[in-house]
Amino acid sequence: MQVQSCAAAAGVPVLAAGFSPAPALAALAEHLGWRGPFLSDPDRLLYARLGLGRAPLWLVYSPGTVLRYARAALRGVRLTRAVEDIRQLGGDAMVQDGVVVRRWLPRTPDDRAPPAMLVAFAAT
Numbered sequence: 001m002q003v004q005s006c007a008a009a010a011g012v013p014v015l016a017a018g019f020s021p022a023p024a025l026a027a028l029a030e031h032l033g034w035r036g037p038f039l040s041d042p043d044r045l046l047y048a049r050l051g052l053g054r055a056p057l058w059l060v061y062s063p064g065t066v067l068r069y070a071r072a073a074l075r076g077v078r079l080t081r082a083v084e085d086i087r088q089l090g091g092d093a094m095v096q097d098g099v100v101v102r103r104w105l106p107r108t109p110d111d112r113a114p115p116a117m118l119v120a121f122a123a124t
Contacts (some may be wrong), residue, residue, distance in 0.1 A: 002051075010120055011123075012034050012123060013036070013123040015036050015037040015038070015039060016029075016034060016036065016037070016038045016039070017039040017040075017041050017046050017047075018038065018039075018040065018041065019039070019040075019041050019042055019043075019044050019047065019084070019085070019088060020040065020042070020084060021040060022040040022041055025038050025039075025040050026038070026122055038068070044088070044122065047091075049100075050091055050093050050100065050103055050105075051074075051079065051103065051105060052088070052089050052090065052091045052105065052106075053089055054085070054087040054088055054089060055087050055088075055089050055109050057087065059108050059109060060086055060087055060109055062108070064110075065109070065110075089105075089106050089109060090106060090109075090112065090113075091103065091104060091105050092104040092112065092113045092118055093119060094122055102121060104118075106114070
């Protein structure tokens with residue numbers, strides 16, 4: 001995981017949060033090789049507190065997303081039906097002493113802050 005590698009090098013603690021139940025997030029963390037805490041927020045309380053909204057369908061299924069799925073299908077990747085809210089946007093936040101000091105809110109589902117930028121900001 002790029003963000004964990006960058007954060008470890010800078011001595012910055014990192015955690016992830018998702019709205020899936022804990023067992024599903026544990027499986028995801030294992031699949032991704034995530035070594036830090038992975039919090040389950042099924043009621044999306046953290047998402048709401050951070051102002052993370054939901055994307056309209058036209059952004060979720062943008063031409064770029066459809067192309068990515070088509071390429072995966074051509075490579076033989078079997079696409080499975082989503083079991084979660086595909087419209088929920090992610091985001092990134094810096095928290096210091098329990099206070100959010102910086103948020104990065106996405107404009108689209110694949111709009112995320114670069115890990116190196118997050119770590120550079122945290123290290124200052």
